[in-house]
Amino acid sequence: MIVTQAQRKARNLVIATLLLIALWMVVLPWVGGLPGIREHIQSMRQQRIHPDAMFYTELE
Amino acid sequence: MNHNRTFHEDWLLIAIGAIALTTFAFLVRLETEGIEATTKPKVVNQAKGWFPKLEDWDRDPARAFFAKPKSGEPYFLGRSIAVTCLVAGLMILPIAIYKKMGLGPFLLGYGLLFGFAILAFLMASQSTVKYYNFEYVLWALLLGLMISNTVGVPQWLKPMLIGDSIIKVALVLLGAEVLFGKLVALGPPGIFTSWLVTPIVLITTFWFGQRVLKISSPSLNMVISADMSVCGVSAAIATGAACRAKKEEISYAIGVSLLFTAIMMVVQPMIVSWTGMDKVVGAAWMGGTIDSTGAVAAAGAMLGDDAAKIATTVKMIQNVLIGVIAFAVAAYWSSRYRDQNWTDETRLNERVGLAEIWTRFPKFILGFIGASLVFSFVPYFTSYQGILADTITKEITTPLRSWLFCLAFVAFGLETDFRNLWRYLREGKPLVLYLVGQAWSLVLSLLMAYLMFGVLYGDKIKEIMAK
Numbered sequence: 001m002i003v004t005q006a007q008r009k010a011r012n013l014v015i016a017t018l019l020l021i022a023l024w025m026v027v028l029p030w031v032g033g034l035p036g037i038r039e040h041i042q043s044m045r046q047q048r049i050h051p052d053a054m055f056y057t058e059l060e
Numbered sequence: 061m062n063h064n065r066t067f068h069e070d071w072l073l074i075a076i077g078a079i080a081l082t083t084f085a086f087l088v089r090l091e092t093e094g095i096e097a098t099t100k101p102k103v104v105n106q107a108k109g110w111f112p113k114l115e116d117w118d119r120d121p122a123r124a125f126f127a128k129p130k131s132g133e134p135y136f137l138g139r140s141i142a143v144t145c146l147v148a149g150l151m152i153l154p155i156a157i158y159k160k161m162g163l164g165p166f167l168l169g170y171g172l173l174f175g176f177a178i179l180a181f182l183m184a185s186q187s188t189v190k191y192y193n194f195e196y197v198l199w200a201l202l203l204g205l206m207i208s209n210t211v212g213v214p215q216w217l218k219p220m221l222i223g224d225s226i227i228k229v230a231l232v233l234l235g236a237e238v239l240f241g242k243l244v245a246l247g248p249p250g251i252f253t254s255w256l257v258t259p260i261v262l263i264t265t266f267w268f269g270q271r272v273l274k275i276s277s278p279s280l281n282m283v284i285s286a287d288m289s290v291c292g293v294s295a296a297i298a299t300g301a302a303c304r305a306k307k308e309e310i311s312y313a314i315g316v317s318l319l320f321t322a323i324m325m326v327v328q329p330m331i332v333s334w335t336g337m338d339k340v341v342g343a344a345w346m347g348g349t350i351d352s353t354g355a356v357a358a359a360g361a362m363l364g365d366d367a368a369k370i371a372t373t374v375k376m377i378q379n380v381l382i383g384v385i386a387f388a389v390a391a392y393w394s395s396r397y398r399d400q401n402w403t404d405e406t407r408l409n410e411r412v413g414l415a416e417i418w419t420r421f422p423k424f425i426l427g428f429i430g431a432s433l434v435f436s437f438v439p440y441f442t443s444y445q446g447i448l449a450d451t452i453t454k455e456i457t458t459p460l461r462s463w464l465f466c467l468a469f470v471a472f473g474l475e476t477d478f479r480n481l482w483r484y485l486r487e488g489k490p491l492v493l494y495l496v497g498q499a500w501s502l503v504l505s506l507l508m509a510y511l512m513f514g515v516l517y518g519d520k521i522k523e524i525m526a527k
Contacts, residue, residue, distance in 0.1 A: 005213075013210035020206075022093055027117045030187035040326075041191045045116070049361050049368070051193040051325065052184060053354030054294050054465075056376035056456040057237045 072158055073225060074427030076151050077232025081431060084456045085441075090448060100444055103451045110147070111459035112140035114185040124185045144463050145174050151464070155225045169220025176203045177466040192322045193355040195293055196462070197469045201311050204473015205481075213474050223471030227301055228424040230464035231386075233457045234294065235431030238383040241446055245373050249512035249521060253348050254378040257501070257508045261289040262385065265497035273489050278397070279305035282389060283313040284490055288497045291379050292317050292351030297465065298382050302425055304388040307472040312484045316494050317351045325355040329362035340521055341506075343367035344513040347374025348505035349498070366525045370513070383432045387425055394420040 002008045003011075032041060044051060084107060086349040091102040109127075114137070117123040125141075149170055158168040180203055183189065184196035207213065213221070243251060262285050269281035283305045287296035293314050300310035328350065331344030343360050350356045353375050360371030394417045435441050441449040484490050513521055 009211045013206065016210060020183075024183060025119075027387040028103045028188045029187050032118055032186075037188065041187050044100075044191045044358055044361070045187075047361050047368075048310075049354070049357050050190070051352070051358035052190045052195050053357065054195055054292070054352065054462070055234070055237055055458070056242075056353050056372065056379045057453050058354065058462075059357055059372060 062470060069155075069158060069225065070228065070423035070427075072154060073228045073424050073526040074232055074430075075104075076154055076229050077427050077431065080151060080233065080460075081236055081434075081452075081457065084452050085448075088448060088456070089451050090444065100447060103447060105451055105455055107456050110142055110143045111456065111463060112137040112144065113459055113462070114181045116185045116187045116190050121182055123185075123331075124182050140369075141178065144460070147460065148174070148463050148467065151229060152222075152226060152467075155222055155229075156220075159219065159222065161219045165216055165219055169217050172217060173220060173467050173470050175471040176200065176368040177463060179203055180466050180470065191358070193325060193352050193358070194318055194322065195352070196466050197293055197314055198318055200466045200469035201314075201473040201476070204470045205476055205478055206473075208474045208476060209478045217474070221475045223307065223468040223469045223475065224301075226464055226471065227297060228427075229460040229469040230468065231298055231301060231424060232431055233464070234298070235383065236435045236449070236457050237453045238380050238428075238432035238436070239446060239449060239453075240380060240432070240436040241442060242376050242380050245377060246370070246521070247517070249344070249517040250374055250377045252512050253344050253374055253505065253508050255349055255381055257504050258289050258381055260376055260387070261497065261501045261504060262286055264500065265493065268496060269493045273493055275294035275489050275493060277306075277309060279303045279393075280309040280312070280484070280490060281493065282393075283309050284316070284493050285497060286385060286389070287313045287317045288351060288494055289501055290382055290385055291353060291375065292321060292355075292453050294353075294379070295382050295385065298428070299389045300384040302386045302422060303393040304422065306480075307476055308480045308484065311469075311472060311476065312481060312490060313494075316491060320494065320498065321350060321352045322357045324350050325352075325359045329359050332363060338514055339363050339367045340516070340518060340525075341509050341514045343370035344374050344509035345502075347371040347414075347500050347508050348378065348509060350375075350451055351381060369525065370521070383429055387429055390422050390425045391417065394418075394422075 031037060050058060050060065053059050073432055073460045087106040089104050091104060100222055103350050112127065114124040115126060125137050127137055127140075128134050145333070152170060153166065157171075161169075179199060180196050180200035183199040183203075184194065188201075243255075265285040265288065269275045269285065270278060275281045279300070282303050283300045286299035289295075290299075294315065296313045297309055298307075300313070328346050329342070331337075332339065332346070337345075343363060343366070346359045347356050347370065350359055353372070356375040357368060357372045360368035363371075376479050395412055435453065441452075
């Protein structure tokens with residue numbers, strides 16, 4: 001079967017999307033459940049600290 | 061893009077930022093009637109909750125769309141997201157009109173960019189991602205890259221790829237957050253640790269990149285140096301715009317910075333604990349060296365409440381430096397390089413006059429600095445310990461400019477050919493620059509933190525913290 005360039009591009013996008021979904025819905029939640037990481041997340045949550053703050057105005 | 065066009069467009073972008081800031085200033089007021097001179101007045105913010113920050117989630121992404129207030133029931137963020145879409149759209153519309161874009165393509169293109177921005181924030185709010193400092197700009201960029209490097213960007217979307225302009229409007233808003241009053245928060249130790257070491261590290265790292273590593277692009281060198289020495293992503297964006305760095309260069313610098321910040325955020329508190337270092341010194345050291353502000357707070361918190369306060373305050377003082385650095389970089393670049401292709405070939409050997417520097421100067425920086433000066437020094441904003449400026453920036457402009465940054469980075473990703481990004485990854489020299497600069501910063505900051513927070517002002521700082 002001949003695969004056109006457009007089909008190949010679309011296939012690549014579908015693969016990339018599926019990879020992202022798997023990463024965010026399966027891998028990252030699993031990593032977040034590992035003992036050391038879970039404790040870090042819980043500790044940050046309890047103290048209302050946002051490590052993703054880009055500037056000081058984004059801190060609570 | 062020629063200089064003439066840039067000249068006119070930057071004034072438009074400043075005007076958009078200024079109108080937005082003025083409007084927001086009118087939406088927030090103080091209720092001072094009947095209060096004592098020593099008490100703080102009540103702040104009434106009519107725009108409270110207009111621009112949302114998605115909540116963090118572990119396994120169920122839907123939770124990101126339900127705000128969890130400190131008190132009361134969770135509520136759906138749909139209305140806030142719609143308001144953000146409207147306000148950000150109204151701010152970007154004049155740029156689209158200036159660029160002679162039709163209303164139809166604008167609405168379609170903007171809608172798509174905004175959809176991707178929501179998705180980027182959703183990805184960034186996953187708890188593992190969020191609590192290890194992988195900020196939304198990375199995911200906005202990734203989503204854009206995913207489209208542009210697979211199916212490609214459709215013709216109708218291309219006029220909407222105006223990330224450069226959107227980012228400049230966001231930087232004018234960011235200017236209002238650069239409050240010079242914050243400089244005195246820790247007195248001389250804070251200023252010395254943040255304002256003396258940081259420029260030294262920035263200049264020497266840039267020099268090292270140019271003279272020793274001979275990095276082919278001075279703008280890439282500057283963005284990495286500023287990103288590593290000042291305050292991570294925000295510094296990369298501000299200096300990148302000031303020296304007109306390529307999108308790939310800003311993206312690369314941000315990627316490297318976020319990766320190493322995630323590592324330093326965990327490793328540095330461990331080093332402080334293992335070596336038995338004074339926590340006050342350790343906190344100041346982390347505040348001066350970890351790139352991202354949020355990661356500094358997280359690292360400080362691992363050493364205790366006092367350490368978290370000192371680390372974040374040192375970082376906050378360093379954050380303020382971003383205004384001076386961006387202005388200095390813009391002035392330096394305008395006087396040293398001939399045109400948009402900032403390479404060794406276009407470097408000027410002769411001195412240029414002020415008029416020539418002014419012609420080349422990226423004017424949006426004036427909006428950035430102007431907003432900072434107004435919010436820092438105009439009594440209307442600074443009265444009652446700057447409560448008005450703090451409310452406007454923390455509750456309104458900060459979340460709004462985050463959405464604008466996110467939209468800009470989606471556009472950057474859509475414009476970026478992954479092969480250009482891969483070139484920097486493969487080259488290795490930019491990574492060496494980051495590592496050498498960071499190592500130098502770690503040494504110099506430690507010395508200054510020890511001197512200021514350990515030897516000279518250690519007791520005074522501990523006294524302040526005890527109160």
